[in-house]
Amino acid sequence: MVFHLVPRCSARLFWASSGWRRTYIQGASVGLKYLGCPRDTYSPLACRGYSSVSGSPEVMLTPERYPVQRLPFSTVSEEDLAAFERIIPGRVITDPEQLEACNVDWLRSVRGCSKVLLRPQTTEEVSQILRHCHKRNLAVNPQGGNTGMVGGSVPVFDEIILSTALMNQVISFHDVSGILVCQAGCVLEELSQYLQERDFIMPLDLGAKGSCHIGGNVATNAGGLRFLRYGSLRGTVLGLEVVLADGTILNCLTSLRKDNTGYDLKQLFIGSEGTLGIITAVSILCPPRPKAVNVAFLGCPGFAEVLQTFSTCKGMLGEILSAFEFMDAECMQLVGQHLHLTNPVQESPFYVLVETSGSSAGHDTEKLTSVLEQVLNSGLVSDGTIATDQRKVQMLWALRERITEALSRDGYVFKYDISLPVERLYDLVIDLRTRVGPRAKHVVGYGHLGDGNLHLNVTAEAFSQELLSALEPYVYAWTAEQRGSVSAEHGLGFKKKNVLGYSKPPVAVKMMQQLKALLDPKGILNPYKTLPTQA
């Protein structure tokens, strides 16, 4: 009942420079021979997961844009390089051109100046590397698919980049329990394909699945599209193997649904963004593949009706509800204007996308149909359409998924990803519209309503310090007043580390600092990230 993965070299995902459409390049072979590794799909592009915009302006070095001081870590010497070469022969990269891609985040917003990229294949290699770095006081930036949103996955200065890209083996899969054990560098989409052939799915799905690594997903506690149905990684991740700052291997890679022996150490590393240890392997519980998927797209006359529709769906769809997303009229206007997508229902102040995933197509359609009858008859919904065939399902999802792309075509975008009590979710959008007035082109709200997760975006002709000052810290303070989270699913990384205090009390921040000091006393793991700069 245990399967072992044959070498995989599957489709890679690139975001086209024009926006968010997916382009699949079969078996990307650029640089395939370069590192002498048959499973390798490394290339300067693949390294950062997304293609760079040809001819786009140089990304400013992070310390030039942000007020950040280099901490007194050692710098990499020739002796260090020789030591690394002994540990991972042929996988110590120092070529500046190749390093460039791993020094810049995919949003092209932050840029480090690391001089060395290490590509271990085994946990033992990671352990030896960290043991050396710890002894030598060398800072290390762990990197998975480099698809993060908050500058957490690239160096700020010259930290050594430790990539999990070559740690991409499935270790085992049990087809009774649905438990998958794999190395941290497995690409999410490849794991999904592996499981799909065995009638299971990953419990998480993300837009960046073609590039992101499962280790990075766990290190950032990724949310994504299946969160409403399958819950948090804190419940589905059963075990982790982690290398600590001093090179010690912590093996908690159990494949057990229940284990109440002592403190659950793996939880420390889930969502700690590589600042407490480097995740090298993951054990995760995978649900069976649903046999039927339906999508309904609905127009609602107001946000109160959106909430009531959510309650109705939860009550009547129950166990088959797998997504409940919402967008406002301005979002629809933008996807129409910039992407020429057609609104499939009557114009409404709000739109809702409801997805069901279940084990019986007939039953699921019947349930969804009766929900739609109820919400239409009671006036909660003014118009709606259902899709069951794959093409129309994708068309409806595109209305929601391509909002980001439409926004990026509208001008400069100020982006916020926050959690709020679901009944206050849209109030901030209304409030901000009044506050910023004509300084903004659009203030829009959309997101994972089922998870209480609002994506709040403000567009303007160009970046404006005045508009920024109107938005921040106002948005964070407003969120804090509602006891919301200033980072729902993206983490803090480098860019948001100093707003932690808006969502966590000083006692909590202090305890986080104590945990960091306990597990990484020299502070070499992903420095300048997650925890606020100390005065």
Place this chain on the structure above:
Amino acid sequence: MVFHLVPRCSARLFWASSGWRRTYIQGASVGLKYLGCPRDTYSPLACRGYSSVSGSPEVMLTPERYPVQRLPFSTVSEEDLAAFERIIPGRVITDPEQLEACNVDWLRSVRGCSKVLLRPQTTEEVSQILRHCHKRNLAVNPQGGNTGMVGGSVPVFDEIILSTALMNQVISFHDVSGILVCQAGCVLEELSQYLQERDFIMPLDLGAKGSCHIGGNVATNAGGLRFLRYGSLRGTVLGLEVVLADGTILNCLTSLRKDNTGYDLKQLFIGSEGTLGIITAVSILCPPRPKAVNVAFLGCPGFAEVLQTFSTCKGMLGEILSAFEFMDAECMQLVGQHLHLTNPVQESPFYVLVETSGSSAGHDTEKLTSVLEQVLNSGLVSDGTIATDQRKVQMLWALRERITEALSRDGYVFKYDISLPVERLYDLVIDLRTRVGPRAKHVVGYGHLGDGNLHLNVTAEAFSQELLSALEPYVYAWTAEQRGSVSAEHGLGFKKKNVLGYSKPPVAVKMMQQLKALLDPKGILNPYKTLPTQA
């Protein structure tokens, strides 16, 4: 959308001395006026959650039975009592008769000699108590419903007992998000009743629900009957309020499904059995109440067929599968012999109980029927019966739930609660039968197959050191060899703390000890529990 609880004084659950049948006593009023609290249902019986066996032998003091030395904590002085009286006037209990019930666990297997029981009502009171104890180096034993299985909820020596019994208020409930916030001392069954009226359920259910506190459930990371469907408390608990050893209040009581701001501190306290902090309030995500529940009871010709039936159910029932329990033929023989329960199907080597919970009775019955057709036709199941009406559902569940009672009537019982890879779950039972031979009356296996959780029980005419030596450490070593857990859902408490090393490597144990030293440097919180005795 926020509801507040009116004073509650509901049914209390007692285990009858003869075994495991539930007896409900409406509005238990013993001692009601005694503490001057209208919500109080305190009595020496209620304190330990279960009635004592009238005339049963005295329970031996823990230090007399186990090799444990008192640590150099202070002893409670008159000044300490006066200080506590100032913090919680009228709620400092020193009467030996009343203390007796809180000093003994419900299994009557361990017994402390605490001289004082404190009954705070608010987090601030808990904080002031711990601040005093920390300053004075006084050890504290947090106590919820005192329904634990491993001696974690009673003092070992004279630790102060801090009961959460009076911290029993619902703080808020949101009927859109299903998020409940309540004090730690709320009784699980009372929360279930509160939610049921609002068409929601608790994400966990336990046999001890009539007595156990939600704070204790979280502190021990309780598993229980809904685990297969709604997952671990690590996913459903959204926030906690905790008082640290020095009295500091850590407020992480958010009501957000997603919050990726810094390390998830609440996870430290889930499952740490009161050794790192005292949980005072809980925020938890509650699922909508299922509209239909069906139960099937099946006979299987072998354990391989049990596993295949589980796979079939997971595949075909998918989202409506809510329990998959198994028991062997010896279990059935014992419930027949001692409790006169009737086997509703043909005699078989194994039996399986499958429960579905869903939003449509018609759909669910249809799905379950087609599963049964498939497993019967393919020979995985030799006979089966379905129940949809409440009475028959309960009758079928009794066959599984009352095994513990039947075992206790069979003689002295050696009990093990372990997690194993699901395909090896029954091998240990077969192995042990050969190993112990005629020294045992019965070696039986049953449990939560869907969670990989085996309840392994060995009965004998009386306690026997020889039999014990044949069982331990053999069972733990066997489990360790399979990378299983020596405590699936019961925790380590006092009795199992020294077997932690069978399931966790020395690196992990050391890190646990470091966390304990960081959060409770004086070691005053629930000492002698969870972590192994240090050499």
